[in-house]
Amino acid sequence: MGRTVRAGRAAPLLIFRGPFHPSFPAPVRDNHPVTLKIDIDGGASDAPYEQVRARIAEQARSGALPAGYKLPTVRGLAETLGLAANTVAKAYRALEADGVIETRGRNGTFVAAAGDAAARAASAEAQAYAERARRLGLSEDAALAAVRDALRAAYGNSG
Helix, strand or coil: CEEEEECCCCCCEEEEECCCCCCCCCCEECCEECEEEEECCCCCCCCHHHHHHHHHHHHHHHCCCCCCCECCCHHHHHHHHCCCHHHHHHHHHHHHHCCCEEECHHHCEEECCHHHHHHHHHHHHHHHHHHHHHHCCCCHHHHHHHHHHHHHHHHCCCC
């Protein structure tokens, strides 16, 4: 309950353990409290907002942060990490645009059903591609071949 921060010179490690408000029950998964872990490496080539975004996205997509998990406030996270509030706000906006988190007004920011959001986004993009390929006069086989080639290039598969 509460939060624990271990600070190192180049890479502070932030560990939030729910709940963030006494009236919220502690999030638990497999009889263990759910924990948000964020480390910021000042020497990394990635900007701090990108590091925050990446850590939260990784944990949400892996299931370490379950859907519905309440994230700390922008100000609270910024203060704990020693970052500007705008830096954390930028990370939260990017995560929301990606469908990883959702803001529920004054109720706070929560982990969204990331798998569902990713699947919906991919489906919408696939539908748009299918409509465009048809307008361009591509056959179904040609459109599928183009998708296969793009997926192989993106995922690094040769076959």
